[in-house]
Amino acid sequence: MAIVNHGARLTRVFSLAITAAVLASCNRDRVLTVTDPDVINPSNLASAEAAEALRVGAISRLTDVTAGLIPQGGSLGEGVFQFGGALADEWRSTDTFVQRDQTDQRAIDATNSAMTLIARSLNRTRVAAIQAIPVLKQYKPLSISDVGQMFWIRGWAEMSIAETFCNGSPISFLDASNAIQYGDPEPNTKIYERALASFDTATQNAPAGDARADTVKWLSAISKARVMLDLGQFAQAGTTVTAANIPDSFKFFTSYSQPTTDNQIWALNNSAGRWMPADNEGPLGLNIRTANDPRVPVCVGGQGTATTAYPNSCKAFDPNQTRATGFDNLTGSGNFLVQLVWPTRESDVAIVMATEAHLIRAEAALRSGDPVEFLARLNFLRANSDLFKQPATLCRATVQVQGCPTVPVGGTLLPPLTDPGTQAGREDLLFRERGFWLWSTGHRLPDLRRLVRPVADGGFGRAESAVYPTGPYYKGGVYGSNKSLVIPTAEENNPQFHGCLDLNP
């Protein structure tokens, strides 16, 4: 029989209770506080240096979404230049990833993860610019054009959202506490108006004498005129670029370096073979393989020496260029095209050029019934092709790096054009010229959309089958009917959003 000592029992219980209380009273905040050096706290971004880092960050986002950047931890590195070009007739998927095949086939599923990334990256670019603006204003009050540059980037992202996606993209925002304020779906015309306003604000924030003022003005003028073309305001577009007095040498680049990241157009075509320049894809597709055009030089991968069948053999001038087929192995030997517009991993990509200003003026002239000025403007560009074409910094005749042809592919001369004689013929010529000058710079998809857009809406009213690739798709099945990217399913996490408003061009 156990002896029970009630006093001792109480003491025991009391002592254990004290212990529990002591343990429970630990200063958990002190114990639990950790600081992770991998992240940058928003409170650290309150200085002129931080403002500059945010500005550069916005440009980095712009690089990401244009010519491409590998997202952190990601494997799909293309930007809207290649992805939109695939939906149009600029790029062909030579990949095994269904996301790229769908887009090339114009049969896009709204869950397409690569398309989702494009949508997200465009908005990240927009948000990065918006986040930089107040910090620049506060901590770099004398660098006003830096603010202007951010407004231009904001406008560029808004413009690209409208040019790339179906009607109905929401424009959401973050509030001061970084909480998401969900936007309502907006028709593209409204988003274009947003972009125009952004470009105007950019210009207003580019006072004469400021370091980046001219650049901001020229960027804004060209981009604003581009949006005006989207809205069918042809005359105003021509006036806008003319008034801006843009020098012919003007180009705005995204640049690459091996320690940061590779040019993704080069990486995904020349290196990895995931994409290949499309040749004669669709009724308006450029014949870039046979055109031998210095604006879009290409070579044939994996061929030992140049032959009649393969006039531009990559290996003839670059022994490292041994890729003979696309990543999917479906192109077959002798058919894999390698672009040489940006022939190295470090090739810079001009995303806005004075070239476009002349093309806009040519189009304005054409729409105003002045075919002479139209043709003269195009021929002015052709006569000065070395000035107006890409690239500007690498692979020029005087700068030879590995991967550049010792003899420029496609030659250097562009003979003058002659007037086709009909309005339709001139339009074809305009869009062919735009296709070559602006190849893979995000212009082709909006151009095809403008071509099939009703005249009443500022378009050219052409039939879809006369513009977009249709019929059998080379990997099997047939082309679908997408004329733009669709707003991805992920947007349904925005409670205001319920799908594209329509799929009109």
Place this chain on the structure above:
Amino acid sequence: MIQLRQIMSFALAVFVPALAIAQGTTGSITGVAREEGTGRPLPNARVTVVGTSISVPTRDDGTYILREVPAGAREVRVIALGHAAQRLSVTVPAGGSATLDFALPQAAVQLEQVVTTATGQQGKNEVGNDIPRISASTLNATKPIANITDLLNARAPGVNVLGGTLIGTGQRIRIRGVNSLSLDNDPIVIIDGIRMTSSTGASAIGIGGSRPSRLSDIDPNQIESIEVVKGPSASTLYGTDAANGVIVITTKRGTVGHPKWDAYIQRGRYNDHNNYPTAYTMFGHSPTGLLTRTDATGAAACTLPDVSRGTCIVDSVKSLNIFAEPDLTPLAPSYEEQYGVGVSGGTETLRYFLQGTYSGDQGMYKVPKFEIDRLLAKNGFIPGEQLRPNALTRATLRGNTNIQLSPLADIAVSTVFISSAQRLPQTENNTTGLTSSAYRGPGYRENGFISGTTIYRNGYRAFTPGDIFQESVTQDINRFIGSINPNWRPLGWLSTRGNFGIDFTNRVDADICRQGQCSDFGSSRQGFKIDSRANTFQYTVDLSATGQFHLSDALSSKTTVGGQYFRSNFHRNVAEGDVLPPGGTTVTSGAVPFASEATTYIVNAGTFLEQTFSLRDRLFLTGAFRADNNSTFGTKATSVIYPKASLSWVLSEEPFFPKLGFVSQLRLRTAYGQSGTSPGSNDAIPFFAAANANIADKATAAVTFSAVGNPDLKPERATEVEGGLDIDLFDNRASITLTGYKKRTRDALVSRVLPPSAGVSASRFENIGAVQNSGFESSIRAQLIQTRLFGFDAQLNYATNNNKLLKLGGVPPILLTSAGDIRQMEGYPLFGAWPRRILNFNDFNGDGILTANEVIVSDSNIFLGRTSPHVELSFSPGVDLFNNMVRVTALLDHKGGYFVKNSNERIRCGTNVNCSGVANPQSPLWEQARVVALREHPARTDGPFWEKGDFTKLREVALTLNAPKSWTGGRFMRVDRLNVTLAARNLGTWTKFTGIDPELSTSPGGTGVDVEVQDPFQAVPPPRLYTIRFNFGF
């Protein structure tokens, strides 16, 4: 300083009052524990004064001394493995000694009598949960065990283990299903009382899928036992992160007695026995000439639908199976070896265990003959690490000591140093990996030349093994795990316990392609070297105090209070040098340098209180709670409280229980408890990150917004109820354990997709989901026949798991793949398979070939089933012959009720046009149908490649020969004990799955669909392993 003050406060709070009430006198109890019938002394049996913390192990000769026992009438309990427990009463004289001897009857089945819990070891009957125990030391000596996966796989019901596919790569362990949509579903691991780093995916360098596991660092030969704490009802007091269960590892320790030397030698051989897919190529021409469709080499090739349409007239069909061609196969027999020697023994005051082990494992990957010829001709030699690119060697030195400081205090010190070197081949989901070329080449050898040569690729799609294996990935580990476990029993009723320890891992990952070597892809042949150095620290501070006392003659109380602190630090630096000069092998020699740094800190702190009442030592009621906080919780989140309760009732000991002769014991039990899983280290906070920016050809500092964070973030909270019974039958010749459980995870963290228009991160964690797992587990062990010459025993484990996503918080269904064929959908299992399916197919025109109009595919994705097993069944029979001189065992394992995507065939048919269904005119219609759905049908869906994953495997067969006494007992080479085990693993698979192996999967570690959904994509299945092992005792 704060922590030290708290520790002191704790000590004062506990011990001062305890000492103050120390009163009365004590005595001692001595005696011996023997086996009933034989009189054999029982060493290492646990002798405990019931209702106190006074407990000692028996010595080698079975004797024991219990000191400082409160005088008076006491009950003493003895438990020993393989024997029924025994309880006897004794009166302890004040200042004197009482004698109490025990004779424990043998239990035919190996009944565990104690289990390890968060508050220390407890009698099994006191705990309301089923906590199975795996006797690792026995398994190691008598089974083909190469790693810890082999120890765990199919040993306990409800524990699903998916092993790695490469030597040294990780395993996926899921206990009672998958709880979390977004977080790690791995159990935590406790080794000798402290938290251990056990991450899979522990490498900075990917090879295509599989990655090393830190759990695999532990040499199974040094493990005494593994206990599996299955769910929140049992794991509550282990704190946040224990919701997925706890693997409790206890390493070997010394026993009182003369020094005993033990040694073993194990040698094994891996032989590949798997069937690999044959590649087909159908050559033909169109009515007007060559086809435009080409295969990988540009040769004209056609598909079966081309033939049906008349666009291809077949000229010939070629086939090739690289793995069946002696000069082409990249696999060859390899070896496994294990050696160990150790000594243990000691006195009551000091017990020790010291063991050194070495193991070597070589994977089956090798450079095939045609490549050896090429490389020898080119270079004159092939480095060994390239010739056999997959291997793991590991040396381990363990020293465990138990010191009896006084009758009231002891301390256990456990230390282990592990040094391992591993190398891994390029393989799996990897363009330049072996299997990407070996599985996906054409049906003939003359498919173009190896880059830079005029030698055929011999059926390898793009790259050949000689070049592929020139990329060398290695991982070197130096790891120390040390723990100190002091126990102080200042009073008979009060015991205190501590676990302090550190698990430190230094990891060096390296990846090199020398200039001019490796697959000719991208810029690889320019050369590169990656050197990643990581240090991982896992600290444990665990303190508790337990008071036990009698409230009345019948009612006893046990109260435990404690606190724990866990801190995990991870630091990594990666340096990379690209474009190496000839001969350059260092980062420094690279022309283009890269560097990166990563750091993670996670801290968890908690306190707990547990109260147990026992009524007549047969009804145990336990209630407890734990208060936890964690550095990963949001700023608005407060401490979380996890409660638990359990009831265990040894019904058969109640007077009213009918005396049924065949029932030795019947116990009913039920338990309820909660636990949690914490989010990632930075999931709660908004932050910016440095960005790569090259502005005007100049690298420039930049920041971009990285994450919006979630200040409300808190842990997932899992609540579990389990109930069951344990029956021992026929004088312990059989035992049955039955358990049902229901586990609900609320506040489940959903990686909620953020709308692209927000322009922020792709997702953030929100506590909006709810998941339910329910199931049934049973384990039956029986000694069916036991005679001197022949014995037969068997164990049958059976478990089911039903998993359902109850709530997704109002967000749209989460599509985890582009095709939407793996989804998180309310009302359905997590990670469910939702493919588009073939509704019907019919060869209408009777030409033996299906085309698009002969296959009907569903218009939308349809739920097919689970992607993890619903049913698990394992059966392990054993036969003893000639008075236990010979023992033969086997292990059959069945898993069923789930689906696996045959992703190898998917890519072969869809991309490489080399599978049977696309290019073999003899292929059955069902094979053709899924090819048509993938390639020809407007749906372009790979959904039909989902297949039933059910399988039955003969995992193990083992024969153990125990040397007769006449050979041992010191007569031969002073050997005291000797046995030999011949064993084999992976002997056979029965399945309808048409891929290589239904259990095949990469093991990347981490979270999400890549881990939770088994994917055999371009993996090589485990081979058959034959081993011979000698165990010596001196």
